[in-house]
Amino acid sequence: MAFIPHTEAEVLQMLEAIGVQSIDQLFDEIPASLRVRSLAGVPAAMNEMEIGRLMSARAHEDGRPLCFIGAGAYEHHIPAAVWAVATRGEFYSAYTPYQAEASQGTLQVIYEYQTMIASLTGMEVANASLYDGASGLAEACLMAVRANRKSTSQRVLMPTAVHPHYRKVAATAAGNQAVRFEEVPYNPADGRTHVSALARYDGQDITALVIQQPNFFGVLEDVDALTSWARERGIFVIAAVNPISLALLKPPGEWGAVGADVVIGEGQPLGVPLCSGGPYFGFMTTRMAHVRQMPGRIVGRTVDVTGRDGFTLTLQAREQHIRRARATSNICTNQGLLVTAATIYMSLMGPEGLARVASVSHARACELTAALTRLPGVRQAFASPYFHESVIVLDRPVAPVLQRLADRGILAGFDLTQDYPGLGHALLVCATETKTSADIERYASALGEVMKAARAA
Amino acid sequence: MNNVPADLKYTKTHEWLRNLPDGTIEIGITDHAQHALGDLVFVEVPEKGRVLKAGDACAVVESVKAASDVYCPIAGEVTASNPALAATPEIINEDAFGRGWLLRLRPAAGAAPVLLSPAEYEAVLAAEDS
Numbered sequence: 001m002a003f004i005p006h007t008e009a010e011v012l013q014m015l016e017a018i019g020v021q022s023i024d025q026l027f028d029e030i031p032a033s034l035r036v037r038s039l040a041g042v043p044a045a046m047n048e049m050e051i052g053r054l055m056s057a058r059a060h061e062d063g064r065p066l067c068f069i070g071a072g073a074y075e076h077h078i079p080a081a082v083w084a085v086a087t088r089g090e091f092y093s094a095y096t097p098y099q100a101e102a103s104q105g106t107l108q109v110i111y112e113y114q115t116m117i118a119s120l121t122g123m124e125v126a127n128a129s130l131y132d133g134a135s136g137l138a139e140a141c142l143m144a145v146r147a148n149r150k151s152t153s154q155r156v157l158m159p160t161a162v163h164p165h166y167r168k169v170a171a172t173a174a175g176n177q178a179v180r181f182e183e184v185p186y187n188p189a190d191g192r193t194h195v196s197a198l199a200r201y202d203g204q205d206i207t208a209l210v211i212q213q214p215n216f217f218g219v220l221e222d223v224d225a226l227t228s229w230a231r232e233r234g235i236f237v238i239a240a241v242n243p244i245s246l247a248l249l250k251p252p253g254e255w256g257a258v259g260a261d262v263v264i265g266e267g268q269p270l271g272v273p274l275c276s277g278g279p280y281f282g283f284m285t286t287r288m289a290h291v292r293q294m295p296g297r298i299v300g301r302t303v304d305v306t307g308r309d310g311f312t313l314t315l316q317a318r319e320q321h322i323r324r325a326r327a328t329s330n331i332c333t334n335q336g337l338l339v340t341a342a343t344i345y346m347s348l349m350g351p352e353g354l355a356r357v358a359s360v361s362h363a364r365a366c367e368l369t370a371a372l373t374r375l376p377g378v379r380q381a382f383a384s385p386y387f388h389e390s391v392i393v394l395d396r397p398v399a400p401v402l403q404r405l406a407d408r409g410i411l412a413g414f415d416l417t418q419d420y421p422g423l424g425h426a427l428l429v430c431a432t433e434t435k436t437s438a439d440i441e442r443y444a445s446a447l448g449e450v451m452k453a454a455r456a457a
Numbered sequence: 458m459n460n461v462p463a464d465l466k467y468t469k470t471h472e473w474l475r476n477l478p479d480g481t482i483e484i485g486i487t488d489h490a491q492h493a494l495g496d497l498v499f500v501e502v503p504e505k506g507r508v509l510k511a512g513d514a515c516a517v518v519e520s521v522k523a524a525s526d527v528y529c530p531i532a533g534e535v536t537a538s539n540p541a542l543a544a545t546p547e548i549i550n551e552d553a554f555g556r557g558w559l560l561r562l563r564p565a566a567g568a569a570p571v572l573l574s575p576a577e578y579e580a581v582l583a584a585e586d587s
Contacts (some may be wrong), residue, residue: 121514149503149504155560188567292499292501317520317523317524318524319501322523322524323524326514326526
């Protein structure tokens with residue numbers, strides 16, 4: 001669809017129709033003192049050639065570091081076809097369908113995406129995506145309050161081993177809507193959330209339990225035991241998962257005897273590059289029994305008057321444009337472009353390709369952990385199974401070590417000191433299928449040299 | 458012509474109330490309300506045992522074109538909700554004052570709601586139509 005700006009004559013015609021002299025006059029009610037007249041500090045305009053040079057110079061400063069940081073966003077190989085197809089004009093819209101049924105292709109892509117993500121998580125129904133994994137968790141907590149009608153407490157059990165950013169976003173978005181979060185500590189020996197840590201809530205009115213698999217430390221939780229504990233007590237189970245890991249691990253729909261109630265996660269690993277933190281997309285799936293409490297858009301498949309297959313937005317009475325203040329969410333959109341890329345990624349990889357990405361990532365992470373913990377002054381924090389990241393502990397502060405390694409072009413991991421001071425000099429390291437044995441060796445020998453130099457100093 | 462049974466009480470927000478022999482009160486939405494909503498596709502009713510205040514949103518009726526809250530006209534504790542609605546919400550369209558009831562509740566002590574007589578409710582409908 002072409003973007004055609006209004007001509008000056010059309011603008012004047014519209015102003016005349018509403019009886020206003022100028023566009024400025026429309027803003028009269030904003031006091032002059034609040035209006036910004038000029039933007040101080042913004043340099044003069046540059047032409048295309050100048051801006052091109054400036055941007056390449058800045059991009060060059062980023063270098064091509066070898067990245068071992070995971071912590072919620074993961075570097076995976078993205079087949080060239082993913083973005084070649086996603087950026088075609090027919091798909092290249094970042095946003096949610098408005099005149100939805102006129103865009104059958106867009107709706108079909110979303111429908112295929114929903115089918116894939118529901119199947120990957122082992123659930124019955126998916127929405128058309130959310131902003132990101134963290135806001136997905138906030139939405140899932142609010143959904144739990146609506147859907148778990150046996151509970152009136154609005155108390156949600158949140159393990160400390162859940163991603164710290166997810167916890168912060170949930171506290172900000174859902175905490176201000178009267179949801180109360182109770183933090184459940186992890187076991188310091190194995191980095192897992194134990195059912196025994198939940199025992200103190202036995203007999204209390206609890207709305208939901210959040211289970212992240214793998215948890216923020218990369219460690220695999222005993223999801224069956226946690227899910228069963230919650231479901232037996234009428235507590236809603238919110239699963240936060242890494243979609244790549246589901247190619248190997250049991251999907252949340254099969255956790256415990258009856259499965260999780262709602263599943264959310266960060267979709268970035270499915271074909272979306274690491275780009276300064278976004279845009280990414282969140283996914284959400286649930287059981288049909290809870291579908292009317294699920295936020296976001298849902299595309300359904302139907303037939304038209306002549307019996308031909310067609311796609312349509314469905315269950316819209318949950319949404320803001322119909323239910324207003326009592327809608328399931330005040331965010332009534334989806335991440336169209338990222339979901340398109342993820343759909344192409346998943347269809348190119350297939351179940352077998354995804355499983356290979358997951359198992360190679362796991363093997364690389366094991367190789368990395370072994371290589372690093374062979375060094376003096378480096379040990380593994382938890383003796384537990386993990387997916388593609390693990391926590392290592394150094395015998396000295398992490399930040400200076402990370403800086404020295406960054407100077408050598410290695411992004412060596414996520415410093416856990418601030419979020420988890422109890423772990424000591426802890427570092428979260430990640431390796432995916434993108435890292436070769438030579439890359440891992442390069443990291444290990446650089447870390448060895450940096451640690452040795454630090455000891456000598 | 459509006460269908461407004463003479464043996465019920467009403468609210469301005471189109472709920473009806475029926476006094477049952479056991480002292481509980483049955484609540485539903487009026488024929489006018491179901492007609493305005495169109496074909497119902499989903500109805501959410503409160504759990505037995507839930508304690509409601511007058512004016513609380515106690516149920517949701519969703520049609521192909523809208524979803525509306527049903528407001529509880531009187532404070533009390535829910536003693537039953539209509540189990541047939543989960544599978545067959547259309548019974549509200551077919552029989553709003555009978556098979557399509559939503560919930561029953563035991564009124565709280567001293568609950569004295571302001572309700573409309575059939576004649577007063579007909580006046581409300583007449584005003585809406587004009």
